[in-house]
Amino acid sequence: MPQRILVIDDEEGIRDAFLLALENESYEVDTAADGLEGLEKAEARRPDLVFLDLRMPRLDGVETLRRLKAGYPELPVHVLTAFHEDYLRPLQVLAAEGVEFDLTRKPIDAEQIRSIVAAILGHKLAIRYQ
Amino acid sequence: MSSEYRLILFITGNPERAQRIVQAINQLLNIRVPTSYELEVVDVLQDPARAEAEHILMTPTLVIKLPAPERRIFGDLDNVEKLYVIMDFGKPPALADAPEQEV
Numbered sequence: 001m002p003q004r005i006l007v008i009d010d011e012e013g014i015r016d017a018f019l020l021a022l023e024n025e026s027y028e029v030d031t032a033a034d035g036l037e038g039l040e041k042a043e044a045r046r047p048d049l050v051f052l053d054l055r056m057p058r059l060d061g062v063e064t065l066r067r068l069k070a071g072y073p074e075l076p077v078h079v080l081t082a083f084h085e086d087y088l089r090p091l092q093v094l095a096a097e098g099v100e101f102d103l104t105r106k107p108i109d110a111e112q113i114r115s116i117v118a119a120i121l122g123h124k125l126a127i128r129y130q
Numbered sequence: 131m132s133s134e135y136r137l138i139l140f141i142t143g144n145p146e147r148a149q150r151i152v153q154a155i156n157q158l159l160n161i162r163v164p165t166s167y168e169l170e171v172v173d174v175l176q177d178p179a180r181a182e183a184e185h186i187l188m189t190p191t192l193v194i195k196l197p198a199p200e201r202r203i204f205g206d207l208d209n210v211e212k213l214y215v216i217m218d219f220g221k222p223p224a225l226a227d228a229p230e231q232e233v
């Protein structure tokens with residue numbers, strides 16, 4: 001059974017970027033346009049990896065992350081965000097509560113998406129030369 | 131103090147996990163690096179500008195500034211055996227006779 005990736009982001013361009021980047025890979029990629037839809041999809045079929053936007057309508061990324069990790073503590077969640085203090089401040093509270101997550105920088109290109117996903121889901125190390 | 135090895139580990143919160151990774155890296159460097167080394171830990175939640183300046187793509191990431199060439203390692207960072215291989219140290223002693231493994 002292919003590993004399942006769920007991309008939760010209200011920007012259609014980001015959802016499409018993941019779908020396109022991974023279309024020829026051996027993963028099943030599903031998308032959701034906000035936190036509530038993301039939680040519903042995660043509950044219907046548990047993903048192996050979640051990419052999660054922060055600023056979304058209906059249910060934002062912080063609360064979505066809190067609920068996802070409450071239901072599935074071992075589920076790897078990568079928050080998609082610019083590395084900027086204003087965006088990251090709400091996440092500091094979650095980290096202080098012991099909620100575990102990682103960060104993936106926005107913007108991100110197709111090759112970067114593929115290498116990150118391969119490293120995480122393959123439990124491998126990837127190396128990039130600067 | 132000059133170091134032959136200078137590394138920066140970028141993590142997100144979670145001090146226990148950071149500690150595990152730091153332990154793995156220290157274990158590796160203590161075996162293979164006879165001289166001093168410098169390992170700095172940066173929490174991206176506390177210092178995002180530093181991560182941006184270093185073009186970090188995801189956490190956790192280990193940046194090897196020295197020895198050159200500068201490189202970034204990300205993924206399963208708390209696995210000391212994989213780190214051993216990818217940092218060009220060859221096979222770890224315990225795996226010397228094991229078949230080739232995907233890193």
